[in-house]
Amino acid sequence: MSRPFKVLQLQPDYNVKSHDFADLAEQIVKALPADRYEVTAAFLRGRPGPADPVSRAATSVYFDFSDKSLKGLRLRAMWRLYQFCRKEKFDVVICNRFKPVNMMLQLNRWLKVPLCIGISHGFGEYDRLYRRKQAQRLIDEHWRFVGVSPAVKQYLLDCRCGFTDANTYAITNAIDIEQAEGLQHSRERSRELLGIDPSVRLIGALGRLVPVKGHTYLLQAFAALKDKYPQVQLAIIGAGREESNLSTQVQQLGLGGRVHLLGFKENALQYVRAFDIWTMPSLAEGLGLALLEGMSGRLPVIASSVPAMLPLIEGAGGLAVEPANVPALVQALDTYLGLSNEDLAAKGEQAYRYLQEQHDIEVFRQEYLDLIDSGLSQARGKDV
Incomplete structure (x- = not known):
């Protein structure tokens, strides 16, 4: 039997809740069958205290970057993330919110992770011209994007910087x-x-x-x-x-x-x-x-x-x-x-x-599973 696909879910901050009815990152983990997907949850900032909950992912990683290290060129943070991803050889990277998306857009020029998914939770992330130019330059066939509502998807499309109907989806938020x-x-x-x-x-x-x-x-x-x-x-x-x-x-x-x-x-x-x-x-x-x-x-x-x-x-x-x-x-x-x-x-x-x-959570999970299955199939030229 072939090994499970390795998935990294990258989030800007540690924010795992004890009850995950509305923790959509955790719902994505639930969507991926453990016999086919091995999920690592990684957080750029923060870490749990002794009594705090942790992700249901198989592995959790806390980079614990300072706010300062995630501003500007972020060279040290980028290097650590690059080394980590290169060592782990992920098949899929799911990026929640702008900062993880932006970092992986740059790093995947060298990492060549087969499937990267960027999730946008709101408007305004690409209002700045330099961000649009950067996205236009870095978005390639490895990338898929998700807006958490049809309106957010339309915002991405209207930016006209690499988001297209072919690579951009609306998966509406849901709760359990x-x-x-x-x-x-x-x-x-x-x-x-x-x-x-x-x-x-x-x-x-x-x-x-x-x-x-x-x-x-x-x-x-x-x-x-x-x-x-x-x-x-x-x-x-x-x-x-x-x-x-x-x-x-x-x-x-x-x-x-x-x-x-x-x-x-x-x-x-x-x-x-x-x-x-x-x-x-x-x-x-x-x-x-x-x-x-x-x-x-x-x-x-x-x-x-x-x-x-x-x-x-x-x-x-x-x-x-x-x-x-x-x-x-x-x-x-x-x-x-x-x-x-x-x-x-x-x-x-x-x-x-x-x-x-x-807004059934089972539909939400299935749509993410379908997106990842189909994206890997296309990236690897074979059925998953």
């Missing part, structure tokens, strides 16, 4: 719905753990507290409706540099006691059923896994009509809102808050059915 549901507490228990009144209607959001997530607009929209709906509250799970600004805004808008900035929560998905309405007012998203997480909790969704999310919102029967458009967000919230509990729950069930039909 069964695992996600298994983590979720009941509505009552979630609210008890979060310290939220079980009798109120609760608008929810989950995400880093950074400007691109658009939480400031959500606060403004909620403030416009606070008197019309005195039994409604808003809760945001997440931490980030905007926390103090948002706290100040809560007080300025007279929302004290009505808005809960809950901070970072480990495995935040476990609290999703505390909410009655799921919101994502982002200014930009590659896909927005949090949108799928809300659907897994059978919640109706309100989200920004950015290209990557619009088809998901429409498919789920949710309400799409122009980014940063506070009056439109007010209208969307008003529409859902005006529904009966039964009608609101029915909208949530519609979102859940869409998630099951269109």
Whole structure:
């Protein structure tokens, strides 16, 4: 029997989660049968502590590069990665996000790994002219590219720098719905753990507290409706540099006691059923896994009509809102808050059915397996 194909999955940072329902790098590992593929997970920065989880890959490698060593020409980091790949003789290298893609584009001129796959998780990676010129020069027959949504694929194609319909694919992000549901507490228990009144209607959001997530607009929209709906509250799970600004805004808008900035929560998905309405007012998203997480909790969704999310919102029967458009967000919230509990729950069930039909993790895994099987077959001129 021939040896298994050797696969390297290269990531910028160590970020393995104890629950991998939305850890798509780990889902790719799960997609590859161990009798045919031997997977190594490698991380450019960081390493796990004694109690932290590790990848389910057969081998994990932590380069532990400093931030400084990964900037500029990165000569030392490039040399170490080159030596490692040359020694291991990988058949496939899967690169998550721009930095690993960029490094392997340069190194594979000499390594000649038969199949390299670059995964783009969002927009803007190739906005700079020199990056497009570099990609145009280095993309060759060894490379395939994946956008995590049709919109990200289209972004790559529109860059016109070597990404083509022949080498670029859309494999839409997914979550392990069964695992996600298994983590979720009941509505009552979630609210008890979060310290939220079980009798109120609760608008929810989950995400880093950074400007691109658009939480400031959500606060403004909620403030416009606070008197019309005195039994409604808003809760945001997440931490980030905007926390103090948002706290100040809560007080300025007279929302004290009505808005809960809950901070970072480990495995935040476990609290999703505390909410009655799921919101994502982002200014930009590659896909927005949090949108799928809300659907897994059978919640109706309100989200920004950015290209990557619009088809998901429409498919789920949710309400799409122009980014940063506070009056439109007010209208969307008003529409859902005006529904009966039964009608609101029915909208949530519609979102859940869409998630099951269109974002099944088994489909995600199969598409990656097919891409790797076919790519190796083409690269080696024989069936895998």
